[in-house]
Amino acid sequence: MIETPFTPDLVRGGGELARSETGVRLHRLPLPYREREADAQFRMVERQPSGIHLRFRTAATTVVLRVHSTRVSYRGLDRARGMVDVLVDDVLALRHSLVQGDALELDLATGAATPRSGDVDVVTAAGMPPREKTVEFWLPHNEQVDLVALHSDAPLTAIPDPRPVWVHHGSSISHGSNAAAPTEIWPVVAARAAGVQLHNLGFGGSALVDPFVARVIRDRDADVISVKLGINVVNADLLRVRAFVSAVHGFLDTIREGHPDTPLLLVSPIFSGIHEKTPGPGAFDPEALRTGDVRFVATGSPADVARGALTLEVVRDLLERVVADRSGDPALHYLDGLSLYDAEDAGTHPLPDGLHPDTATHLLMGERFANAAFAAGAPLRR
Structure with a gap:
């Protein structure tokens, strides 16, 4: 051999x-x-x-x-x-x-x-x-x-890969949590359907608008870029509205230092019932653990939203506003995460642990992202 x-x-x-x-x-x-x-x-x-x-x-x-x-x-x-x-x-x-x-x-x-x-x-x-x-x-x-x-x-x-390079950053969902196999995580499904080569910067529990991750993306060769933010910031109870908006603008500014004209898609969170109206922190559900299952719960108070706490509903509004406020950047686009997985999908494809899609849902999300981001006329089509 x-x-x-x-x-x-x-x-x-x-x-x-x-x-x-x-x-x-x-x-x-x-x-x-x-x-x-x-x-x-x-x-x-x-x-x-x-x-x-x-x-x-x-x-x-x-x-x-x-x-x-x-x-x-x-x-x-x-x-x-x-x-x-x-x-x-x-x-x-x-x-x-x-x-x-x-x-x-x-x-x-x-x-x-x-x-x-x-x-x-x-x-x-x-x-x-x-x-x-x-x-x-x-x-x-x-x-x-x-x-x-x-x-x-x-x-x-x-052998070289001549296909366009898609750099994607996101949370454990983008990392592939709960998918059964490496070619069945939604970013790989989308990349194969779209005919692009994926550089996956989806990190479980770590899509926290870190400035150093923006520098990594800035310095990485990329033909198209997407950034999916929100769920980790909410379930870590990391930021309030004021800091989150500023951090996202700074994150995008850093990416633009290295990719001033590269198509860039800002993606908001998919549906997760536990955090739609309830802030974090998120935690393991102790009742589920006692039966050998893993589920997550939100432990924050909806009353804190009035004081700037983040929920998924709030985050989606803020990210859409960030893109609107950067209207001078014609290569920056917004994709509502609910177009990938929404409340109706939760009825037919429930998240097994309350946060992460199963394999069938990863496949569904990958197909939807490929259509929304890479089809003819879509933001990341090259």
């Missing part, structure tokens, strides 16, 4: 490669930000390679990828493992569920954290046609992975 090294031209989707004890570690947030400004939560999720994949041409019939994963688990709660999706000429050929790897088991009742070590996962794509073809290994969106080794029975050649 031929061993192919992991090089930047082989790894697509905006990842940064770093050496680790077990191989090559993937990061979605560059230095120095991940060490200087990101907190522990952010550092955990930026290492989950949502949207990142290996892409190459080969006549090989067998390709073997070895990865070492690290995940967070919760005692008493069943969480689905990460997947590796293998696409051959853009058609799903293999879906491999991780079973090995390290874990940090958290006890939500006591706060205790117990590390558990595990082995390397081996993902074998065998029986592929013996002709030249494009093969992609999409990495788990919900577990950290180190790339250990890549072997094949014929040479692999990294």
Whole structure:
């Protein structure tokens, strides 16, 4: 078998490669930000390679990828493992569920954290046609992975991707929470439908209008950009109206320093009944935890809205106003998140935990975003 090294031209989707004890570690947030400004939560999720994949041409019939994963688990709660999706000429050929790897088991009742070590996962794509073809290994969106080794029975050649680059920033929903597989998170669904290459800066719990994230987007090559803000600011109870509006303007100003004319879409939150009229903080529902389920509740008071507290309804109005106030920027556009998922959808596609879509809803949202943002005449169509 031929061993192919992991090089930047082989790894697509905006990842940064770093050496680790077990191989090559993937990061979605560059230095120095991940060490200087990101907190522990952010550092955990930026290492989950949502949207990142290996892409190459080969006549090989067998390709073997070895990865070492690290995940967070919760005692008493069943969480689905990460997947590796293998696409051959853009058609799903293999879906491999991780079973090995390290874990940090958290006890939500006591706060205790117990590390558990595990082995390397081996993902074998065998029986592929013996002709030249494009093969992609999409990495788990919900577990950290180190790339250990890549072997094949014929040479692999990294190939450029000529499609427009779409840089997207958002919360855990954009990160892919509750989707079953890496090609089923809504940004990947939208990117594949629209024929663009995704650089996913969706970070679970961390779409907090951080200035350093705006600098990352400013400095990233991009043909089109979208920014989906609101839900994390609400469920963290982070900002009030005055600070939120100013922060969003500053965020957009920073992006425009590097991309003065790039199509830029500001997207408001999808429907989430717990936070539509009730501010954060959000919290785990203790009654659900006692039965082994995960659900979220809003713990703020609707009375605080009059004093500037944020709800999803308030955020949508504010983001629409921000875009209207920047009418001198013809490449800036607004997309109402309710066009992706609204109260009526909640009746037919309920959010399992009150915040995050399931796989079917991710697929629905991805299709809707592709139509709203990338169809003929849409804001991000290039």
